[in-house]
Amino acid sequence: MANDKKQVEQITDMEVDFTKWYTDVCKKxxxxxxxxxxxxxxxxxxxxxxxxxxxxxxxxxxxDTGHQNVSMPMLIPESLLQKEKDHVEGFAPxxxxxxxxxxxxLEEKLCIRPTSETLFCDHWHNIVHSxxxxxxxxxxxxxxxxxxxxxRPFLRHREFLWQEGHTLHATxxxxxxxxxxxxxxYAELCENVLAxxxxxxxxxxxxxxxxxxxxxxxxxxxxxRKALQSGTSHYFGDxxxxxxxxxxxxxxxxxxxxxxxxxxxxTRIIGGIIMTHGDNSGLVLPPKIAPIQVVxxxxxxxxxxxxxxxxxxxxxxxxxxxxxxGDFTDNSPGWKFAEYEMKGVPLRVEIGxxxxxxGHCVCVRRDNGEKTVVSLDELEIKVPELLSAVQRGLFDKAxxxxxxxxxxxxxxxxxxxIVETKGGFVKTMWCGGLDCELAxxxxxxxxxxxxxxxxxxxxxxxxxCGKPAEKMVIWGVAY
Amino acid sequence: MANDKKQVEQITDMEVDFTKWYTDVCKKxxxxxxxxxxxxxxxxxxxxxxxxxxxxxxxxxxxDTGHQNVSMPMLIPESLLQKEKDHVEGFAPxxxxxxxxxxxxLEEKLCIRPTSETLFCDHWHNIVHSxxxxxxxxxxxxxxxxxxxxxRPFLRHREFLWQEGHTLHATxxxxxxxxxxxxxxYAELCENVLAxxxxxxxxxxxxxxxxxxxxxxxxxxxxxRKALQSGTSHYFGDxxxxxxxxxxxxxxxxxxxxxxxxxxxxTRIIGGIIMTHGDNSGLVLPPKIAPIQVVxxxxxxxxxxxxxxxxxxxxxxxxxxxxxxGDFTDNSPGWKFAEYEMKGVPLRVEIGxxxxxxGHCVCVRRDNGEKTVVSLDELEIKVPELLSAVQRGLFDKAxxxxxxxxxxxxxxxxxxxIVETKGGFVKTMWCGGLDCELAxxxxxxxxxxxxxxxxxxxxxxxxxCGKPAEKMVIWGVAY
Numbered sequence: 001m002a003n004d005k006k007q008v009e010q011i012t013d014m015e016v017d018f019t020k021w022y023t024d025v026c027k028k029x030x031x032x033x034x035x036x037x038x039x040x041x042x043x044x045x046x047x048x049x050x051x052x053x054x055x056x057x058x059x060x061x062x063x064d065t066g067h068q069n070v071s072m073p074m075l076i077p078e079s080l081l082q083k084e085k086d087h088v089e090g091f092a093p094x095x096x097x098x099x100x101x102x103x104x105x106l107e108e109k110l111c112i113r114p115t116s117e118t119l120f121c122d123h124w125h126n127i128v129h130s131x132x133x134x135x136x137x138x139x140x141x142x143x144x145x146x147x148x149x150x151x152r153p154f155l156r157h158r159e160f161l162w163q164e165g166h167t168l169h170a171t172x173x174x175x176x177x178x179x180x181x182x183x184x185x186y187a188e189l190c191e192n193v194l195a196x197x198x199x200x201x202x203x204x205x206x207x208x209x210x211x212x213x214x215x216x217x218x219x220x221x222x223x224x225r226k227a228l229q230s231g232t233s234h235y236f237g238d239x240x241x242x243x244x245x246x247x248x249x250x251x252x253x254x255x256x257x258x259x260x261x262x263x264x265x266x267t268r269i270i271g272g273i274i275m276t277h278g279d280n281s282g283l284v285l286p287p288k289i290a291p292i293q294v295v296x297x298x299x300x301x302x303x304x305x306x307x308x309x310x311x312x313x314x315x316x317x318x319x320x321x322x323x324x325x326g327d328f329t330d331n332s333p334g335w336k337f338a339e340y341e342m343k344g345v346p347l348r349v350e351i352g353x354x355x356x357x358x359g360h361c362v363c364v365r366r367d368n369g370e371k372t373v374v375s376l377d378e379l380e381i382k383v384p385e386l387l388s389a390v391q392r393g394l395f396d397k398a399x400x401x402x403x404x405x406x407x408x409x410x411x412x413x414x415x416x417x418i419v420e421t422k423g424g425f426v427k428t429m430w431c432g433g434l435d436c437e438l439a440x441x442x443x444x445x446x447x448x449x450x451x452x453x454x455x456x457x458x459x460x461x462x463x464x465c466g467k468p469a470e471k472m473v474i475w476g477v478a479y
Numbered sequence: 480m481a482n483d484k485k486q487v488e489q490i491t492d493m494e495v496d497f498t499k500w501y502t503d504v505c506k507k508x509x510x511x512x513x514x515x516x517x518x519x520x521x522x523x524x525x526x527x528x529x530x531x532x533x534x535x536x537x538x539x540x541x542x543d544t545g546h547q548n549v550s551m552p553m554l555i556p557e558s559l560l561q562k563e564k565d566h567v568e569g570f571a572p573x574x575x576x577x578x579x580x581x582x583x584x585l586e587e588k589l590c591i592r593p594t595s596e597t598l599f600c601d602h603w604h605n606i607v608h609s610x611x612x613x614x615x616x617x618x619x620x621x622x623x624x625x626x627x628x629x630x631r632p633f634l635r636h637r638e639f640l641w642q643e644g645h646t647l648h649a650t651x652x653x654x655x656x657x658x659x660x661x662x663x664x665y666a667e668l669c670e671n672v673l674a675x676x677x678x679x680x681x682x683x684x685x686x687x688x689x690x691x692x693x694x695x696x697x698x699x700x701x702x703x704r705k706a707l708q709s710g711t712s713h714y715f716g717d718x719x720x721x722x723x724x725x726x727x728x729x730x731x732x733x734x735x736x737x738x739x740x741x742x743x744x745x746t747r748i749i750g751g752i753i754m755t756h757g758d759n760s761g762l763v764l765p766p767k768i769a770p771i772q773v774v775x776x777x778x779x780x781x782x783x784x785x786x787x788x789x790x791x792x793x794x795x796x797x798x799x800x801x802x803x804x805g806d807f808t809d810n811s812p813g814w815k816f817a818e819y820e821m822k823g824v825p826l827r828v829e830i831g832x833x834x835x836x837x838g839h840c841v842c843v844r845r846d847n848g849e850k851t852v853v854s855l856d857e858l859e860i861k862v863p864e865l866l867s868a869v870q871r872g873l874f875d876k877a878x879x880x881x882x883x884x885x886x887x888x889x890x891x892x893x894x895x896x897i898v899e900t901k902g903g904f905v906k907t908m909w910c911g912g913l914d915c916e917l918a919x920x921x922x923x924x925x926x927x928x929x930x931x932x933x934x935x936x937x938x939x940x941x942x943x944c945g946k947p948a949e950k951m952v953i954w955g956v957a958y
Contacts, residue, residue: 033602040552042602048548070527073519074638080515097579101626102572123512123521147580
């Protein structure tokens with residue numbers, strides 16, 4: 001941003017090549033850079049600042065509901081990972097293994113955590129004894145590593161930043177309640193902070209987390225109508241507790257296994273923000289998590305009094321607690337407009353000699369380009385109003401996209417046709433069989449996104465096998 | 480804390496076995512637990528909460544001075560680590576190496592970052608072109624890994640949490656100023672927030688960071704009079720920039736190498752807090768970073784009105800913005816006193832039926848046990864005053880320890896005698912020679928802690944070789 005020689009170059013048209021548009025935005029908005037190890041990304045200051053704002057929002061919500069942060073080791077001995085059978089089957093193929101410490105070969109190889117259930121269980125085995133020790137409501141902020149074959153910025157890193165919550169409860173009911181509560185926390189964050197409408201639901205057995213009894217998910221629709229799984233929470237029953245020999249004496253002095261949950265949201269959500277709100281001028285950020293909410297740009301700043309007045313506006317807006325920046329470099333206004341559009345700054349405030357004379361400034365919304373002339377007397381009232389309008393506008397636009405591109409179908413052919421010609425989410429009934437789920441993928445090119453909490457009755461039979469079907473599933477093409 | 484069956488057991492007397500006392504406190508105050516991999520610690524909620532408070536204090540200071548947070552990969556290819564000769568020599572022996580991704584052997588082995596200079600340089604090589612791109616003032620919060628042979632909670636982990644700042648500047652002067660500024664930030668944090676007086680100085684060539692031209696340090700004296708290196712900042716000159724081919728065109732359009740710094744402070748400082756302020760009842764925390772600043776304990780809580788009044792005090796103190804907790808479990812007051820003393824809570828507020836009748840409560844300082852009867856009308860004034868008094872009291876006590884156990888000497892024998900019989904810091908002149916530094920260690924059992932910024936003239940010759948000496952060094956036994 002300090003380099004006024006830099007040109008804001010054209011990015012690929014999103015309607016021509018959405019994938020290339022996406023990568024262009026990640027790079028040109030200075031969110032990321034590639035490192036010399038494939039799939040390990042550098043989060044640059046502007047990209048990391050978005051994550052910091054998301055972290056602050058989530059961390060507050062976690063603490064308000066009684067969760068505590070901890071820090072677990074980054075390495076898991078192979079024998080520990082192997083204790084829960086389904087879990088190791090799911091994760092072992094994508095673990096990175098440490099085999100040497102200094103110049104010595106290790107006796108047992110250690111994997112860099114792909115997720116930390118096993119570490120939490122190992123610790124809980126030591127510290128849990130009585131029902132009085134429960135519940136344990138833990139969370140950690142860290143990075144994890146999964147050795148993926150193909151990688152894309154934010155969406156599929158080998159290393160990614162996330163939070164992983166892990167909780168332990170005396171009863172199944174309590175654990176299930178926690179799993180649902182944490183999913184709702186993610187849903188509320190997405191809708192109210194990130195302006196991303198979600199579909200809440202349950203994963204099918206095929207799609208659930210390795211080792212989980214039940215996986216809840218929120219699914220978002222991107223601008224290209226593909227699905228992004230944006231946050232998940234898992235109920236484990238007492239499977240891990242049995243595998244790790246975690247027991248407690250309950251109120252009746254009987255020895256029991258506690259019930260467990262985990263839940264995670266990662267930097268992948270930043271990819272979701274980009275693909276939900278972005279446009280051909282670049283990133284578009286919801287005001288609530290934008291590192292810069294308002295940029296003040298002086299017009300004809302060499303004219304007497306312009307810089308001073310622009311600086312005054314910056315101070316006045318900062319005094320409201322807003323994240324405000326002024327750009328007083330000698331780049332042209334046109335260059336600056338393009339730069340802050342690329343960076344997705346929600347509101348631009350322009351002030352030049354004529355504006356000063358008229359006692360107003362010009363506010364331009366990033367989401368729809370709408371210009372509002374604001375009297376300088378009303379700055380403190382109008383700017384927050386405009387930011388709220390941008391936040392609401394972004395949600396409404398994304399919600400319209402979701403609603404317009406969610407379809408119902410009663411046959412595989414219909415699903416296939418919608419997926420191929422329109423894209424989006426397709427609702428159908430489903431018998432619950434794995435074979436039918438696999439057949440839908442094979443024949444219609446769509447995977448099950450979730451069994452939505454909000455069920456509808458679209459018919460009586462499964463569109464694949466024709467047998468009785470009681471559940472409604474949402475199908476789509478996913479990132 | 481919820482487990483009222485737990486007994487607060489006796490910890491080892493610190494004057495009998497300081498090492499065992501230290502480990503007891505780490506465990507009994509529930510700061511840490513051991514994991515199944517040696518040297519990789521679990522920071523439990525109470526331990527991590529201290530780190531969160533330190534992070535918040537430091538992060539604010541970094542941002543106020545224009546620094547931005549980023550996130551770099553956790554893995555470094557061997558070839559990248561090898562680019563700067565001194566650096567790789569220093570770190571390669573203690574790297575943990577990833578050699579397998581999934582089931583495949585990697586073409587090049589990757590080390591888990593022991594520190595990230597090479598990663599920042601690799602990135603800067605890509606993004607730095609002009610003087611307009613400088614300075615870059617970056618920081619990251621992460622964990623790093625060093626494959627140490629012997630490990631101790633907080634003081635020497637294989638994996639530890641820290642922040643590492645990395646900055647790049649157009650001139651040497653600017654970079655040196657940054658190095659000094661960041662050391663002062665650490666010093667100010669230690670003294671004003673952690674109540675730990677420091678000695679500011681420069682490391683000798685032998686003790687400086689691998690690859691640095693100059694290393695600054697703050698050294699603290701622990702209760703047992705040993706030294707703890709508590710934060711360091713490094714000036715690299717343009718050595719890394721040359722090794723990584725980072726260049727920029729300066730204002731005169733000439734191609735130059737930028738100058739670099741790095742600086743770090745880790746969870747090791749929590750070990751410092753424990754060993755500076757702790758006593759035979761357990762941890763003692765400075766109010767400014769205590770997760771619980773005040774605990775309110777009802778006395779005879781079954782009596783009518785006691786619980787309600789105690790809850791009222793909790794609310795009133797929380798309304799001041801203090802971190803306050805009330806313990807309404809059915810544990811005995813004696814058990815609770817011991818528990819919150821172990822946890823180092825700076826101030827205990829007791830309230831029972833007689834207190835309520837008299838319209839007061841009893842405040843007990845953790846640092847010196849002093850009891851103050853406080854009128855309930857004055858709660859909002861007196862409690863913050865008492866917390867300030869604890870903060871100041873802790874600093875003064877630590878400063879007295881430092882001052883009383885800092886000696887001057889003019890011969891190796893004298894140094895040896897002080898180190899063996901009294902412990903503490905010993906100031907002597909020094910010729911600047913490596914041989915004399917090594918001889919001091921060999922013959923007196925002390926290593927150079929630093930060449931203090933506050934120099935004194937204690938004589939004209941080096942106590943080891945008798946040659947002219949212009950610098951004063953501080954020697955000590957270090958953790």
